[in-house]
Structures are given as structure tokens and as C-alpha cells.
């Protein structure tokens with residue numbers, strides 16, 4: 232039997248290059264080898280969203296990005312998290328075996344408390360338990376994620392160990408699957424690429440928007456003048472060249488060190504390479520967006536398939552815990 236994969240994306244807006252290089256590339260690649268389950272995790276989005284008017288639209292936007300990137304609803308189960316409410320029941324049950332102290336020490340919780348001090352809700356503390364429930368309800372053993380999710384996954388494994396100790400062997404400890412770009416830095420050259428920091432490039436951006444964003448990117452801070460030699464190893468634009476201009480990246484590094492090309496030329500070639508790679512994805516997205524009824528159908532079918540697995544796990548867990 233094929234092992235199960237699970238991963239989720241929050242519908243906080245369209246996907247960006249960080250999501251794509253850090254996670255979505257693996258979502259697509261794993262479809263051949265595993266039984267894949269992918270969710271647009273709308274309940275998770277509620278932990279930080281204060282304005283929910285766009286939530287449903289964003290679920291569709293994210294789904295369009297995922298399908299355009301190559302997720303195939305005939306090979307993977309693709310759905311919206313809230314359409315399978317069984318996960319919230321497992322969330323409650325796993326909450327009973329998760330010490331609060333484990334949750335309070337999670338780095339993303341501490342960061343979010345700093346970012347949204349006026350909105351530290353109970354759901355935010357429980358975020359990793361809901362994520363564990365997502366993974367475990369689908370009995371996933373492989374979880375493609377970016378590096379920022381590793382502490383959450385470690386917590387899932389701790390919950391598994393504790394649950395199995397108390398109630399008998401029920402879950403396998405899931406392992407993270409990282410890409411070659413597990414932490415894509417934003418255009419500011421400093422922080423993780425993220426919508427909330429507005430240092431990102433959307434997959435669905437136009438070629439012009441992409442070029443404009445790339446031109447605004449921070450490069451090697453030590454290179455002040457065109458004639459200065461550059462340090463590609465500290466330059467985020469160069470890191471992205473490594474993916475999008477892979478064949479030419481060693482050459483670009485030499486040219487940069489010898490000041491044969493300036494940052495503007497380097498960025499131009501990066502923008503061109505990003506636009507070339509994403510052109511087919513963007514064209515597919517436009518075609519898919521023209522048929523919103525298909526999106527509804529995919530979500531509905533995905534939820535039906537997901538519920539079959541979720542209900543079976545939930546019954547097993549309730550038996551183990553002595554509820555039935």
C-alpha cells in the first residue's frame with residue numbers, strides 16, 4: 232500500500248514563490264509515488280485573519296494556483312479543510328493529550344503574539360494541534376513543507392508518541408519532506424518571503440509585475456557601484472538564479488564577482504527566467520479560472536474522498552480512547 236502524504240496551505244491570498252519553491256513543487260512531485268491529500272486550510276487562516284470577507288474567494292485563488300502548478304484531482308485528494316469537520320473532532324481529542332507548555336514554547340506562536348498582540352486567541356495557541364490533527368486524520372507519514380513548519384511537525388511527532396504511549400500504537404511519526412529551497416527569502420533580502428511582509432512575488436503575477444518586483448529586490452549590500460565586485464553567496468537574487476537560471480548560475484556568479492554584470496542586468500535575467508518558467512502555469516491558471524464550476528466540483532469530490540479516511544481514523548481513535 233502506498234504511504235500517505237498530507238500538506239496544507241492557508242488561504243490568506245494567492246500563492247507566492249516561497250510557497251512554490253518551498254512546498255508546492257514537492258506536492259506535485261510526490262503525486263506519483265504516494266497517496267496524496269492536500270487541503271486549503273481555511274480554519275487555520277481564521278487564527279490570524281481579522282477580516283474574513285475574502286476567505287471563500289481566497290480558497291478558490293489558492294486552489295487555482297495549486298491546480299495550475301500541477302496538482303491533479305484525479306491522482307490527489309484536494310479539498311477545503313472546513314468541508315471535512317471530522318478534523319475538528321480529532322483536534323478536540325488530541326487537545327486532551329497535548330500539554331499547554333508544549334504549545335506555548337512553539338516559535339511561530341511567540342512570533343504571532345508579537346505581530347498581533349491584540350488578537351492572541353485560543354485557536355492560535357492550538358494551531359499546531361489542529362495541524363497535527365490534519366496530518367494524523369489522514370494517517371500521513373510524509374509531510375511536504377517549508378522549513379518554517381518544522382517545529383510544528385516536531386510537535387506532531389511528540390503528540391503521536393504521547394498518544395501511542397497512552398492508548399496503544401495508532402499513528403506513525405510523520406516526517407517532513409523539504410525541497411532544495413526550504414526557506415525562500417523575500418525581496419527585502421532579510422525575512423522569509425511572505426504575504427504578510429509584502430516581500431513576495433505571486434505565482435499568478437503578470438510578467439510586468441514580476442519584473443517590477445524583481446527590480447526592487449535587495450542584492451549584496453556591499454556592492455554600491457556597478458564597478459564593485461559582488462558577493463553572490465550573500466545575495467538573495469543570486470539564490471533565486473540558482474533555481475530559475477540553474478544552467479547559467481555558475482557563470483552569473485563569476486560575472487558578478489568580476490563586476491562584468493551589474494545588479495540591474497542580473498535582476499533582468501532573473502525576471503525573464505521566472506517569467507519563462509511560470510508562463511505555462513499562468514496560462515493554465517487563466518484557463519482554469521474561466522470555469523469556476525469545476526473548482527466547486529473538485530472541492531466537493533475531494534471532501535467526499537477525504538471524509539472516508541477521516542471517519543475511519545476518528546472511529547479508531549475514539550475506540551482507543553474508550554469513547555465507543
Ligand code: ADP
Pocket residue numbers: 239240241242243249250251252253254255375376377378379380412413414415416423424425426
Ligand atoms: P504563508 O507562510 O505564505 O502564509 P502558508 O503558511 O500557508 O503560507 O504556507 C504554505 C506552505 O508554504 C508551507 O509548507 C510553508 O512552509 C511554505 N512556505 C511559506 N513561505 C515559504 C518560504 N518563504 N520559503 C519556503 N517555504 C515557504
